[in-house]
Amino acid sequence: MNDGMNLVGAIMALAAEKRAVGCKYDAEERVLARFEAFCRAEFPGLGTVTRASAEAWITAARRRGVRPATLQGLAAPVRELARWLGRRGTEAYVLPAGVLPRPARYVPHIYTDQELAALFAQTDRCRYCAAVPLRHLIMPVLFRTIYACGLRASEARLLRAGDVDTGAGVLQLRDAKGGKDRQVPVSAPLRERLADYHAHVLGRPGVDWFFPGTSGQPLTLGNIDKNFRRFLWQARIPHGGRGHGPRVHDLSGCF
Numbered sequence: 001m002n003d004g005m006n007l008v009g010a011i012m013a014l015a016a017e018k019r020a021v022g023c024k025y026d027a028e029e030r031v032l033a034r035f036e037a038f039c040r041a042e043f044p045g046l047g048t049v050t051r052a053s054a055e056a057w058i059t060a061a062r063r064r065g066v067r068p069a070t071l072q073g074l075a076a077p078v079r080e081l082a083r084w085l086g087r088r089g090t091e092a093y094v095l096p097a098g099v100l101p102r103p104a105r106y107v108p109h110i111y112t113d114q115e116l117a118a119l120f121a122q123t124d125r126c127r128y129c130a131a132v133p134l135r136h137l138i139m140p141v142l143f144r145t146i147y148a149c150g151l152r153a154s155e156a157r158l159l160r161a162g163d164v165d166t167g168a169g170v171l172q173l174r175d176a177k178g179g180k181d182r183q184v185p186v187s188a189p190l191r192e193r194l195a196d197y198h199a200h201v202l203g204r205p206g207v208d209w210f211f212p213g214t215s216g217q218p219l220t221l222g223n224i225d226k227n228f229r230r231f232l233w234q235a236r237i238p239h240g241g242r243g244h245g246p247r248v249h250d251l252s253g254c255f
């Protein structure tokens with residue numbers, strides 16, 4: 001391999017191979033596309049991963065002051081690309097493990113019953129806003145669904161109207177982690193909330209997503225995160241939060 005187009009082809013082939021075994025590989029492919037553009041600018045004609053290009057990629061990220069976790073996320077796909085090239089007979093430099101700083105270990109916050117009650121009380125106090133007229137209806141149900149069903153925010157926000165069976169009390173998650181579909185049962189109290197919410201929000205023209213955002217799109221992760229942190233602040237919970245909602249499975253006292 002001796003030109004930039006071959007590097008583009010390698011990235012596409014690697015991503016296709018990953019997806020064939022069930023990986024989404026979207027974020028990684030975006031990183032590799034940035035790496036290819038970086039190599040095209042700094043190392044014209046390069047068709048593989050060299051020590052110089054890999055180290056320059058890391059040095060450029062360090063100059064931007066990225067966090068250790070972000071640095072790992074920029075290095076891992078390039079390391080995998082080099083391994084992929086090597087398996088196909090192309091000499092490529094694999095960044096050694098241990099050369100990058102380890103991210104600080106994340107310690108999750110375990111919410112107390114009192115904190116959960118305060119958090120959900122604040123979602124219930126969410127007021128009508130003309131700019132986002134469904135927000136006061138969405139937030140109490142959204143965060144209870146994330147909490148009670150152990151969902152990721154990305155899974156909850158991408159639920160479509162037809163994915164929520166309020167009669168049977170089942171959520172259909174499509175293309176979830178590992179590219180797989182799965183079904184999640186809901187408790188009786190949550191099923192009642194979902195049914196009431198469905199009656200008030202869905203069925204309107206242009207509303208296809210169960211938790212609709214603006215312009216016919218689902219809620220964004222940034223929107224969920226902003227509201228989650230606002231509710232935490234209003235509930236006087238000092239923890240800043242990580243992610244976009246409490247992911248726990250103990251249903252006691254949450255409804």
